[in-house]
Amino acid sequence: MPTADELLSADIVRDLADCLAAANGGTPTGQLRRCGALLAGLTFSGRVTAVKEAILADLPDAYPDFAEVVRAALKDPGFTGWMIFPVTEAVAERGLEVFEPALGLLAELTPCLTAETAIRHFLRTDLHRALRTIEEWTSHADPHVRRLASEGTRPRLPWAPQLRALIADPAPALPVLDELYRDESEYVRRSVANHLNDISRDHPAIAVATAARWLDDPAPTTSGLVRHGLRTLVKAGDPDALALLGHDPDVPVSVEGPHVRTPAIRIGDHLEFDYAVTNTGDRTAHVVIDYVIHHMKANGTRTPKVFKLTTRALAPGERWTGTRRHSLKAITTRRYHPGLHHVQIQVNGRPHGEAPFTLDLPAE
Known part of the structure; x- marks a missing residue:
């Protein structure tokens, strides 16, 4: 697994500072440049926080002006990779009050590096309002955005804050999965399967019922998706999951x-x-x-x-x-x-x- 310095190094932060300065009409990004020299010894999350705060200090305070700089940076081919992670966190912090426009900007950023962690701030603030926008992404032309709809709403996404509301009741996000389980992209379908597996850890019956519904209206890839999505239940010997997949627990x-x-x-x-x-x-x-x-x-x-x-x-x-x-x-x-x-x-x-x-x- 890459180290924190490999993911978000001083050199990467310097390149980010160059991208944002150019996107902001040459306005200096002094906080970012100083921040890069202070990352030694910090964890990855610590680095993300430090760089995010520097971005917020260097870019305009008003959200429309802030978003304009970020969109201008998106035209730069060098604005990509792990430098995007603290940018998405900065978008979430500055854009939470405007909500839908900020979610839209995260969708624009996600092809450069997934914004799956950043959109969770919106889901935790107003679940149903966020889901209204996220459900629209399921028909987006870009598979990265469609995957963001599934991955960002995973109740137990690894290395990200849990979505306790969806752990308690996964039903509000099921329409997202229903739209994506037959997606043409394996990248998207893999996320749907992992989301179903998250659900299975807390609500086995809902996971099995959802999988059964998909198998009643399948694509050629649905059987494999369901098998992957129910893998935790199969390992645990859940009889309903095993039966759905054609495996009798009492096989002779x-x-x-x-x-x-x-x-x-x-x-x-x-x-x-x-x-x-x-x-x-x-x-x-x-x-x-x-x-x-x-x-x-x-x-x-x-x-x-x-x-x-x-x-x-x-x-x-x-x-x-x-x-x-x-x-x-x-x-x-x-x-x-x-x-x-x-x-x-x-x-x-x-x-x-x-x-x-x-x-x-x-x-x-």
Whole structure:
């Protein structure tokens, strides 16, 4: 993952200052130029805030004049990339009182870098007023703007403030998704699937019902979109989601394993195990095969995490075998603790078998 300095460096801020100065008729952008030298040691969010405040200090106070400078900068090919992030935040702060015109400016900026975080200020201020404008974007010619409609309204968009109103009730944003689930752009459809997955975390029944409605009036791509959008429910073994996708939780199968090849490993190594799944029924079995690692926590308890193996159709009597090599390298989003762990196979949401392995600290 890029560092904060790689995303928003002093050089990028200097280039932004040049773009905005030229767009503002050569008016100096002194605050921005000084700001670039003060970014060392700041997180990405800290850098965004600092640069946003400098933009607001350098550009006109009145929103129409402010927006005119930003639109003039959009004509510059160099006005693009991560320098746009603090610009969208500045638009949100200065334009919140004018609302619809500022949302329109964010739509103009989003092809340069998505404004999905900035529009959340408007959604949190007046959800239904913002959605009236955002719904219009679903028919926009630019896929970046159409994606903004779906991505910006995600209840649990990563690295962005949550939309608590839509976490409590996702219904107001569903018309946006209804217009976009058959979009010609995979970029847009991927966002719709991720939005549906967000909904599934808090309202499984609404997510499944929405997916079922789309499958009743599908495009050729709808089945794949729904499968991706319900992935969290499938991993959790939700029976309604599994049934909608044609996977019976009570499918007749026998499972061998997991047979752990690496019973004692260190953090940074790989867990290896074998498994086999056989269809013991007299009909084709549509199976989602996952594995679950029960990680040791600092307090001595274990917490499960589901990982995907494969999705297959097994003929009667057919046996599927596989080997998985799972990295236990330390990453920023997961901390490993030494001790006894377990791995299980999961078929259509139902656990089968269990095997232990010991995780130890790396060698000195």
